[in-house]
Amino acid sequence: GRELGFPTANIALAQRPPLAGIYVVEVENFGRGVASVGRRPTVNPVAKPLLEVHLFDWDGELYGRRLRVRFLRKLRDEAKFDDLERLR
Numbered sequence: 001g002r003e004l005g006f007p008t009a010n011i012a013l014a015q016r017p018p019l020a021g022i023y024v025v026e027v028e029n030f031g032r033g034v035a036s037v038g039r040r041p042t043v044n045p046v047a048k049p050l051l052e053v054h055l056f057d058w059d060g061e062l063y064g065r066r067l068r069v070r071f072l073r074k075l076r077d078e079a080k081f082d083d084l085e086r087l088r
Helices: none
Strands: 009-011 021-027 031-038 050-055 069-076
Touching: 021 050, 031 069
Parallel strands: none
Antiparallel strands: 009 050, 021 031, 021 069, 031 050
């Protein structure tokens, strides 16, 4: 997220994640945002699925906070892009 200019909260998944993809989400006490669930195929791929959330109206510090994320709607499947510009 930060490499693309969109800071994200990287969240360890406490339970089975939804299917990989990009979602509209609501984070309790913080508002709405967009989330990526998956292995980040374009930037620093990981073996275990990761949840990254970008909040629309928040620019404060989230490190160490417990966040409750509610998935509202799937926007698209996870995809690998040729470069960061196409991902943006």
